[in-house]
Structure formats: structure tokens, C-alpha cells
Amino acid sequence: MVSRRWRDTILNFPMFWTSISLSPQWSTALVNAHIQRSGSCLLDIRVHDWESHDDPELLRHILQVVLPCAPRWRSFIVEYCELDAMPDIVVGTIESIEPSFPSLVQFSLWGIDGLPCPQFLEHENAPSLEELEVSCTDWLEAIQIPPTVSTLRLEIFGDDTDLPTPFILLEC
Numbered sequence: 001m002v003s004r005r006w007r008d009t010i011l012n013f014p015m016f017w018t019s020i021s022l023s024p025q026w027s028t029a030l031v032n033a034h035i036q037r038s039g040s041c042l043l044d045i046r047v048h049d050w051e052s053h054d055d056p057e058l059l060r061h062i063l064q065v066v067l068p069c070a071p072r073w074r075s076f077i078v079e080y081c082e083l084d085a086m087p088d089i090v091v092g093t094i095e096s097i098e099p100s101f102p103s104l105v106q107f108s109l110w111g112i113d114g115l116p117c118p119q120f121l122e123h124e125n126a127p128s129l130e131e132l133e134v135s136c137t138d139w140l141e142a143i144q145i146p147p148t149v150s151t152l153r154l155e156i157f158g159d160d161t162d163l164p165t166p167f168i169l170l171e172c
Contacts, residue, residue, distance in 0.1 A: 014039035023049040042074035050083035070099040075106035101126040108133035
């Protein structure tokens with residue numbers, strides 16, 4: 001049994017609530033509880049564990065819950081998921097609101113290909129972005145790497161004839 005004092009301490013300490021997991025195992029009520037209890041603290045959003053049999057509409061719905069607090073996102077990480085529609089849903093849902101991410105420091109989206117480069121990663125939308133990790137060859141010539149990025153990780157796949165030269169990648 002947890003003491004009332006310990007329970008109240010945890011419930012009223014916003015830093016305990018800043019990590020939000022967008023997965024099929026998390027209900028929208030739990031996501032909302034984390035958002036409310038985090039107060040005005042920056043949020044770390046992690047999208048993961050979506051399988052091919054999971055409902056893509058559930059992912060879209062959960063993303064809609066966290067979008068209003070996009071200005072408080074410190075990190076947004078999408079890990080490998082087996083849900084084929086996941087990258088389209090994530091990028092499409094975020095782009096649908098023309099968001100601003102003044103606090104976003106880290107953005108990571110792995111296991112994708114065939115998506116257009118999202119405009120929300122441009123410097124005017126994410127002026128604090130320091131870490132950018134993507135694995136989409138379609139973005140390589142279109143992406144404008146913000147000047148604030150100090151860590152860039154690209155996963156390049158495909159045959160060598162489809163890839164730009166390293167000099168194009170390194171232009172800033």
C-alpha cells in the first residue's frame with residue numbers, strides 16, 4: 001500500500017509525468033493524465049510498438065491528443081513499427097495542424113521510405129532542433145537541415161545510383 005503522502009508527492013510532481021508513450025498499450029486517458037500532470041514542463045513523446053494488426057485510427061486518435069501541446073515537445077521519437085501506415089499517419093497528422101515546435105530539441109523517425117520531407121522540420125517551425133535522425137532516402141535532397149542541428153544521423157538504404165553524393169548531404 002502506498003502512503004497518501006507519497007501518492008500526493010508523485011501526482012503533484014510534474015517532472016514524473018513528462019514521458020509520454022504513444023503505443024497501443026496506452027489509453028488516451030493515460031496520455032491525457034500525463035499531459036495534465038506534467039503541467040507546463042517539456043514533454044518527451046515516443047511512438048512505438050505498433051504492429052501490423054493494430055488499428056491505424058487508434059494511432060491517429062492518440063496523436064490528436066498530444067498535438068495541442070506540440071509547443072512543449074522536447075523530443076519526438078518514432079521507432080521501428082510494423083504498422084505500414086504509421087509514417088504516413090504520423091507525418092500527415094502533424095502536418096495537418098501547421099504546428100510550431102519552439103522547444104523541440106530531438107526528432108527521430110526510423111524505418112520509413114517514400115514520404116515527402118515534412119515541412120514541420122524547417123528551422124522556422126523547429127528553431128531549437130539539435131538532433132535529427134531520419135531514415136528516408138527521399139528526404140536527402142529535399143531536407144533543409146536547420147542551422148541549430150549539431151547531431152545528424154541518416155540511415156541511407158537503396159542502391160548507390162539513387163543516392164546523392166556526400167557533398168550534397170554535407171552542404172549547409
